[in-house]
Amino acid sequence: MLNRYSLSLMLLCALGLVACGGGAGSNNSAGTSTPLPGSPPAPLTAPAVTLSAAPNTVAPGGSTLLTWISSNASSCSATGAWSGGKATSDSLTINSITATSTYILTCTGGGGSTTRSATVNVTGAAGTGVSGAVDSSLINRHQESANLVYAFAGFIAPSSSVTPVATAPVMQDTGACTFRYGLAGLPDGNYTIALTKDGGGTFPRSANVTVAGGAAAQDFAPTRVVRVGPGRQFTHPNDVTGAVQSGDVVEIDAGVYNGPASIWTTGNLTMRGVGGRAHLVAPANITNGKGIWVTQGANMAVENIEFSGAMVPDFNGAGIRAEGQNLAICGSYFHDNENGILGGGGNVLIEYSEFARNGGCEPGFGCSHNMYIDTARFTLRYSYSHHARFGHLVKSRARENYILYNRIMDETDGTSSYVIDLPNGGLSYIVGNLLQQGPNTDNSTMLIYGEEGLINASKTLYVVNNTFVNDRTAGGTFVDVSGPSTVTVQNNLFVGNGTLVSGTVTQVTNRSTNTPAFVDRGAFDYRPTAATPGIDQGTAPGLGGTFDLTPVHQYVHPTNREARPIRNGIDIGAYEYNP
Numbered sequence: 001m002l003n004r005y006s007l008s009l010m011l012l013c014a015l016g017l018v019a020c021g022g023g024a025g026s027n028n029s030a031g032t033s034t035p036l037p038g039s040p041p042a043p044l045t046a047p048a049v050t051l052s053a054a055p056n057t058v059a060p061g062g063s064t065l066l067t068w069i070s071s072n073a074s075s076c077s078a079t080g081a082w083s084g085g086k087a088t089s090d091s092l093t094i095n096s097i098t099a100t101s102t103y104i105l106t107c108t109g110g111g112g113s114t115t116r117s118a119t120v121n122v123t124g125a126a127g128t129g130v131s132g133a134v135d136s137s138l139i140n141r142h143q144e145s146a147n148l149v150y151a152f153a154g155f156i157a158p159s160s161s162v163t164p165v166a167t168a169p170v171m172q173d174t175g176a177c178t179f180r181y182g183l184a185g186l187p188d189g190n191y192t193i194a195l196t197k198d199g200g201g202t203f204p205r206s207a208n209v210t211v212a213g214g215a216a217a218q219d220f221a222p223t224r225v226v227r228v229g230p231g232r233q234f235t236h237p238n239d240v241t242g243a244v245q246s247g248d249v250v251e252i253d254a255g256v257y258n259g260p261a262s263i264w265t266t267g268n269l270t271m272r273g274v275g276g277r278a279h280l281v282a283p284a285n286i287t288n289g290k291g292i293w294v295t296q297g298a299n300m301a302v303e304n305i306e307f308s309g310a311m312v313p314d315f316n317g318a319g320i321r322a323e324g325q326n327l328a329i330c331g332s333y334f335h336d337n338e339n340g341i342l343g344g345g346g347n348v349l350i351e352y353s354e355f356a357r358n359g360g361c362e363p364g365f366g367c368s369h370n371m372y373i374d375t376a377r378f379t380l381r382y383s384y385s386h387h388a389r390f391g392h393l394v395k396s397r398a399r400e401n402y403i404l405y406n407r408i409m410d411e412t413d414g415t416s417s418y419v420i421d422l423p424n425g426g427l428s429y430i431v432g433n434l435l436q437q438g439p440n441t442d443n444s445t446m447l448i449y450g451e452e453g454l455i456n457a458s459k460t461l462y463v464v465n466n467t468f469v470n471d472r473t474a475g476g477t478f479v480d481v482s483g484p485s486t487v488t489v490q491n492n493l494f495v496g497n498g499t500l501v502s503g504t505v506t507q508v509t510n511r512s513t514n515t516p517a518f519v520d521r522g523a524f525d526y527r528p529t530a531a532t533p534g535i536d537q538g539t540a541p542g543l544g545g546t547f548d549l550t551p552v553h554q555y556v557h558p559t560n561r562e563a564r565p566i567r568n569g570i571d572i573g574a575y576e577y578n579p
Contacts, residue, residue: 047073047107048546051116057123060098060185064120067091073107073114079200080104080117080148081167083160097122099129099166100184102148104199114546115145115199119169122185130193130209131182132219134170137249137270138205139179140197141301141328142347142377145169149181150194150203158194158203165191167200175352175382175560177272177303177330186211193218222249222270228278229253237271237280238262244269252278252305259283261290267297267324273304277333282309282317291318291342298325298346302332310337315362318342322375329353331559338368344375344398352559354384359391359416367391367417373398381405382553382561388416390442395421399456401428405553405561405574410438410471411524417443425450425485427458429544432551432564432574434526436469437476437496444476444498450483459485462544463492465551467526467574469516470496477502490549491538493573495521509539511572525557527575534572541570 051068058064069089070076076086081101082094088107100122106115130151139147147170152158168183183193194206209218226248228234234243237252238260244250246268254276260283264271282292292310293302307319318339320329325346332353334340340358341350355370369391371380378398384407385393393408393416401422410416419435422428430447437446446468449461461481468478478494481487481503490508494500495516501507517531528535541549553561554575565576 045072046112046546047071047109047114048543049073049076049105049107049114049116051103051105051118053103053118053120056119057121058097060122060187062097062122063093063095064097065091065093066103066118068105068116070107070114072111073109076105076107078103078105079160081164083163094120099151099186100168100182101164102167102169104145104148106199117145117169128211128215129182129184129186130191130211130216130218131184132180132217134179134181134195134220135222135249136177136179136301136303136330137222137247137268138195138197138220139170141349142326144172146199147179147197148195148200149183150196150200151183151186152192152194154190154192155208156192158192158206160200160202170195174562175556177352188212195220223247225249225251227251227253229255236260237278241265254278256281261286261288261292261294263288263294263296264300265296268299269297270301270303271305272302273306277304277306279306279308280319282307282311282337286310286312286317289313290316291321291339292337293319294321294323295327296324300324300326301328301330303329304331306333306335307340308334308336310339312338315360315365316342316368319358322348334358334370339372340370342368342372344373344378346375347377347379348373348375348398349379350383351379351381352383354559355386355388355393357387357389359388361390369393369395370416371395376400378402379404382555382559383407384557384559385409386411387414390415390417392416392418392421394419395423397422397424397426397456399426399458401426401430402547403428403430403433405432405551405555407434407524407555407557409434409436409524410441411436412438413440414438415440415442417441418448419446420448421451422449422461423452424456425454425459425461425483426456427545428461429464429547429549430462430466431464431549432554433466434469434524434555434574435466436524437472439471439473441472441476444472444474445480446470446476446478448480448482449487449503450481450485454483454485459483460545461485461487462541462547462549463487463489464541464544464549465491465538465570465572465574467493468495469521469526470494470498472496472498475499479503479505481505488544490541491570491572493532493534509537509572511537526573528571528573528577530577530579532573532577535577536569536571538570538572
């Protein structure tokens with residue numbers, strides 16, 4: 001018999017949102033299996049690459065030694081402050097460094113490409129360099145290392161064939177959807193400051209800047225801004241869906257906007273609330289049958305916007321129904337919809353956002369969830385998902401999942417089902433999260449992997465440095481793995497009753513306790529005290545494929561992050577104790 005969670009897969013099949021075929025039932029058996037005759041070969045492994053600079057801070061005119069090592073790579077190429085083809089493993093001395101510079105190396109093999117970077121800072125140089133803001137509409141939200149600012153000597157036409165005197169990464173402000181750069185230590189002189197979002201291949205924006213004994217500022221503003229709000233030419237976002245052009249930023253004044261629903265077909269758009277969140281309330285009749293916003297264009301971003309009340313006849317009404325390729329959501333709030341967000345394509349990034357009280361289960365239709373993603377790569381970070389109504393707090397069928405530094409909880413009165421559901425497997429990283437199941441949960445399992453068939457090419461899961469808390473009196477299962485897969489569960493703190501792991505799993509330095517001695521467990525403040533088990537008792541996670549599993553951040557409530565302290569040995573759990 002199909003359970004009610006499998007029914008949701010059937011519904012998405014009918015809607016054309018997922019590929020149909022294959023089993024949808026769950027398989028919780030342990031052990032190994034032999035590949036069936038005619039099974040496709042195992043996927044090739046992407047290159048593993050390390051790149052370091054020693055020293056990484058020099059005086060003006062100083063030198064550094066770049067050292068890189070790669071495996072599973074047939075070639076490597078350099079961009080940023082150096083260029084050209086490189087050996088797959090080697091070292092190189094860089095001399096006469098006059099300004100802070102970023103060196104980028106991309107190594108390619110049969111399994112794809114991997115990019116790493118190293119930045120060398122310059123101190124004490126004459127002049128203080130150039131810095132400024134970069135509008136989020138001008139950068140690649142899905143490949144952070146490709147967003148750079150170059151400084152070329154003189155006023156020239158920027159080109160990948162010209163060696164820059166300095167480079168700097170475009171960095172996102174903590175807890176915000178804004179970006180900036182800083183080229184520190186540039187000597188006095190004339191420079192062309194150029195922005196790239198493809199690692200130095202092209203420079204869509206540049207400006208002539210003179211540094212003369214002080215700081216110089218150079219911002220990169222959006223191409224065109226279309227403003228929406230009371231008293232403006234356009235009073236509702238739906239008024240501009242047919243008038244926008246590729247590259248536009250739609251700025252929506254803070255306030256409440258009731259219906260109608262909108263379909264966005266133009267690509268390369270950024271829609272953001274200004275002066276606070278713009279709140280999009282669903283109309284009683286969503287005529288598109290899908291959601292408050294349907295995003296069909298490629299490379300779209302949604303910032304500082306609130307979505308609520310989406311309901312449609314098939315019970316899958318969404319705050320956003322994602323149908324285009326590559327969607328980024330930042331600083332937004334999805335609540336009291338049937339689905340917070342549903343669908344996806346290409347890459348989906350959700351950060352600094354909140355999901356609350358979305359979901360539901362209907363006989364004959366299956367369940368809806370706080371978020372339900374089906375895409376190539378899904379990244380959820382620094383976000384807060386809570387109180388889903390019977391559905392899951394996080395559900396993803398993505399081929400790759402990066403679930404990093406979030407708070408995902410039922411809390412006291414939540415009724416959600418799984419905390420995280422990855423029903424089709426995939427290459428998945430669950431690192432640094434606060435995961436909690438409440439006493440009224442609709443399901444005894446917290447994290448489940450592969451229950452509806454491991455149909456994604458990769459069947460590899462890493463669960464590293466999370467804090468799991470099970471407040472269900474009868475206990476349950478913390479991590480449930482189905483079918484033949486490669487799973488590592490390391491440095492996790494498990495609190496409460498239940499089975500830690502079901503399935504074939506490699507476990508390394510995890511701890512289980514009923515007395516965690518958190519700062520305030522009742523208020524869901526899971527920061528450790530001196531009495532919390534697992535302090536200094538973790539082990540170095542190393543790499544999971546090409547991804548560094550070592551946690552570098554920790555969640556700050558609500559919807560924020562901070563750097564994870566480095567102190568003695570690594571602690572078990574999502575936080576590092578810092579007395």
